[in-house]
Amino acid sequence: MTTPYRLHEDRLFPSDPGIRAIARELYGTVRDLPIVSPHGHTDPSWFATNDPFADPASLFIVPDHYIFRMLYSQGVPLENLGVPRIDGGWVESDPRKIWRLLAQHFHLLRGTPSWMWLGHALHEIMGIPQRLSPETADDIYDQIDAKLKQDDYRPRALFDRFGIEVLATTEDPLDDLRHHRAIKESGWSGRVLTAFRPDNVVDPEHPRFKSDLPELGRITGEDVGSWDGYLAALRARRRYFIEHGGCTSTDHGHPTAHTENLPQEEAAALYGRVANGQADAKDAERFRGQMLTEMARMSMDDGLVMQIHPGALRSQNPLIAARFGEAKGDDWPSRTEYVHALKPLLNAFGNERDLTIILFTLDESTYAREIAPLAGHYPALRIGPAWWFHDSPEGMRRFREQVTETGGFYNTVGFNDDTRAFLSIPSRHDMSRRVDCSFLARLVAEHRIEMDEAQAVAADLAYNLVRSAYKL
Incomplete structure (x- = not known):
């Protein structure tokens, strides 16, 4: 549930x-x-x-240093979050995997402004009815991804x-x-x-x-x-x-x-x-x-x-x-x-x-x-x-x-x-x-x-x- x-x-x-x-x-x-x-x-x-924005990860995670700074502090490599390297070295390119990684560590943002900013964006802008969690990550990803393909987004x-x-x-x-x-x-x-x-x-x-x-x-x-x-x-x-x-x-x-x-x-x-x-x-x-x-x-x-x-x-x-x-x-x-x-x-x-x-x-x-x-x-x-x-x-x-x-x-x-x-x-x-x-x-x-x-x-x-x- x-x-x-x-x-x-x-x-x-x-x-x-x-x-x-x-x-x-x-x-x-x-x-x-x-x-x-x-x-x-x-x-x-x-x-x-x-x-259209490409996918949920490149929209919400990759450009937002407020988010990946916190996750990095808890041991998540920036490469795994899709942050581009200067030398063109490997970084995660599967946006769904990046999104799942955020969902897995979303609790780290509790009490920060990023928690409220993301909550507002997911609920008010994307119309997501449930909390982001490892269990809901794929469903929420699919909801956002579908909306990003619409002209209204x-x-x-x-x-x-x-x-x-x-x-x-x-x-x-x-x-x-x-x-x-x-x-x-x-x-x-x-x-x-x-x-x-x-x-x-x-x-x-x-x-x-x-x-x-x-x-x-x-x-x-x-x-x-x-x-x-x-x-x-x-x-x-x-x-x-x-x-x-x-x-x-x-x-x-x-x-x-x-x-x-x-x-x-x-x-x-x-x-x-x-x-x-x-x-x-x-x-x-x-x-x-x-x-x-x-x-x-x-x-x-x-x-x-x-x-x-x-x-x-x-x-x-x-x-x-x-x-x-x-x-x-x-x-x-x-x-x-x-x-x-x-x-x-x-x-x-x-x-x-x-x-x-x-x-x-x-x-x-x-x-x-x-x-x-x-x-x-x-x-x-x-x-x-x-x-x-x-x-x-x-x-x-x-x-x-x-x-x-x-x-x-x-x-x-x-x-x-x-x-x-x-x-x-x-x-x-x-x-x-x-x-x-x-x-x-x-x-x-x-x-x-x-x-x-x-x-x-x-x-x-x-x-x-x-x-x-x-x-x-």
Whole structure:
């Protein structure tokens, strides 16, 4: 006998009946608002070709490092989960076997946000009536596989069904944006934008920097051997992303939040060492910091919103990095300092009202001590939502508790799902709306704001702030 799956209508709401009733009422006002997904890593080719998703494993498991990270921690090899190897070595290619492996270890996700995201996707999107388990694995696989062959489950149909108003992918400066052009030329009404992620050509320690820097010069026709030519090449690619991909934002995943504002002669000399492969670790850090300031300078001209995502120690497991490459679950949060690190950038541009710089952190200790006070003062700064390891019910609660009193609601930018797993997008936004409504319900119950004010804030957090912050 299989156990039916139950997605409780009051999930994530407070246990106190009175506050829960307020949260439920608030949630009802924002539940069906359109989804705005301003930054993420879904594949634009899905929407360009609109081909059916291949199978349940490649849709739910292979691209989702939240899932395979947990299973790997319990001894499941990534090869057995179908994660591609750099060297083309063997990985499991039978999607049914991969799915059975997830079902066998599904209990490992209990209590994690992935448990809720997957439950929502299976129940709400796929209409699966039973829990995933070793006993139900094949039946559920067959149900999903059959639906993926239907037109209603193609990428564009799901995009529309999810109520997505706009979705942004992320590409590096060398991308030709062919998929974005194809989407635009197809006549489909779905709005899929790109975001400009220049790490591979601004970070001397990026594994592709040495090979990608000459290519940046080739595709722009600029002399990247010189500082002025290098900056001109980056400006050209930013224009290309705006014109061909509807780009409204840049994204910077630097190891730290360090910034510099060097005299241009000194910056040119530093770039000379970087471009010639003569930079040491100190030079690399200074150059990354200088480039954050240069990107802000460019944003003053072209209007792109800056996102700074520092503090992730990426690819820290050498075995995984060497065998599978980047973004394979072997990344860690790290201590990150902002007040002193951002001072050169803020001295130059922090008071600009026409510039938006969104700060993210994986170091929760900085929310109340640094990020909220900074954003509560500088007109250019906004606070990015709980990110990555903290994109979770408790992480979202901690975020609101630590930033609201100093930074307020209106120095935040709504929710950002930042996902590679397309079918998790509705669940992630639903989770954020439920947590925010629960936080607001407590303020109403404690007579700190009135109900009508809470309703206005709930709508702003779910929809209005993100559209405004990202110029959508």
